[in-house]
Amino acid sequence: MNIVLVGNPNVGKSVIFSRITGVHVIASNYPGTTVEITKGWTKYKEEKAQVIDLPGIYSLESLSKADEIAVSILKEADLVINIIDATNLERNLNLTLQLIERGVPLVVALNLWDETKHRGVEIDIKKLEMFLNVPVVTTVGITGEGIKNLFERAKEAKKKDSFTRSEDHRWEEIGKIVDNSQKLYHHHHTFRQLLEEASVKPITGFPIALLILFSAFKVIRFIGEGLIAYLFDPLFNNIYLPILTKLSSLLSNNNFLHDILIGKLIAGEIDFLQSFGLLSTGLFVPLAMVLPYIIAFYFVLGILEDVGYLPRFAVLLDNLMHRLGLHGYAIIPNFLGLGCNVPGLLATRILESKRERFIASTLILIGVPCAALQAMVIALVGKHGGGYVAIVYGVLFLVWLILGLILNKLIKGFSPPLLIEVPPYRLPPLATVLKKLWMRVLGFAKEALPVVFLGILVINIFYYFKVFDYIAVVTAPVIQGLLGLPKEAVVAILVGFLRKDVAVGMLSPLNLTAQQAVVGSIVLAMFFPCIASFIIFLKEFGIKAIIKLTLIMFISAIVVGSVVNITFTFLK
């Protein structure tokens, strides 16, 4: 038994999918949140049924590859649930009529039903049902209203004979249906609509964008620092440290185990940042340093996503992004990359051409620091003063910009024009925002913690066999000569391949000067992406592209690192 959810982008398919299957997927208020086909299970007609959530499509007749995949899945479906944005009936019916023409067993869910009232839309369900000749049910995905009824009525859905109709005829039919079953009440400009339009008009839009970015930054810092100062630091220092110190003295006669679990004692005591044992640094870095900023970042990002701001930001930046060989919408994957590069890379699928996707992904991997890396940079560089942190961010932003300009010139092709639906502003319920935050935090714990442990284990083993000593000697001319870093810093760069947060952590025992901390952070941010994003890039683009990426990365990291180092020395 196969149930397929299909509909235009941003009509709430993923929310309904989560409701039906209990599988929690990320849903946001902008077209293109779902870039993969997601599967889950539910019970239908007393039977176990597979539910497939398709990325949103506007038409079955366009020629893109993603749409072809959607069409082939529809053929296998035993039940197709067509989810419609009830506030945009006319446009949504285009896909519905195409589905009816194909004769698939269809039930229509008029979603976002709660929004019709205050948007001056009135739909006569009975009439709509009569015209379409398939069951039509009203739903509110976010509250779950109507879902039960949807499944009840779905039993009436039947496979029918397919037929063809010209595009003009289809729109004629849609016109007839809409005229007969929908009434639009003229409503005056609401405050929300004013706000929506002010955000895309340059004169008001740019100040609003700056205000939003500034507030986002402030809120992230407030939450991140607050969590560290009032929760994680006390937890680790007052409760966990005494326990670990006891364990350390218990293990004092077992050197190997002590080294692996607790690490080295610094001045006779455990140092969470420098000991580098599994239970000391291995827990402290991801939980007490990175997690607070992960929580803070994804809380703010979740609100921006669900309110529907990001596409408006994309409109304002379209100009700039074209110079980088992209269009405005590419700002969304870049934004997501600030949390973790992996979802950022996956989100580049909302871009049409391979060229755009390669440019966007390369920019993310080299110029966009993930939250884990940022948290460590703030800790490591921040102790020399906030100005130095600003330099790291400023340089990375310039790298992102200049690299984009260069890639646009070097890679053949052009950037396709922007064409997006801008979603209405919506006020997300706090519970929804928190649930999404929880999913992302859980994802971080599941994916990051094992790699952090693995990284620390590998580091200890390598140290034991003195592997790093040899590498440090070989690479010293570049690391010491060009970048002005202690030669041991190469270890951090290598570890960066596993995880960037651990890598920055490894710079901390080297007692770097402010200049070295800035250069080290920039080089680490630009160099090898962590293994997780490396694998995703390989999967999406293949071996040739990853060789290109690696080359670009090597050259740009060393050039930029050297330039920053020389500039610093020169200014002193």
Place this chain on the structure above:
Amino acid sequence: MVKQFTLLELKDGKSATILRIDGGRGVIGKLIALGIRPGKEIRKVSSVFGRGPVTIRVNSAEFAIGFGMAGKIIVEA
């Protein structure tokens, strides 16, 4: 007097009716799938300077259309 011009020339905040789309099959198909098609009344919300995109409202939906594509949409008002 009914005048014809491109979407780029329509003033921000003004309404017009789409007359035709002077583009290739691909462009026309994409716009039509979004419900941006001849005969529809639209209102231009904004345009971003320096060949930036145009934002329009069609029924209650809002769309952003790149500069080049907007130049291919002929409206009358």
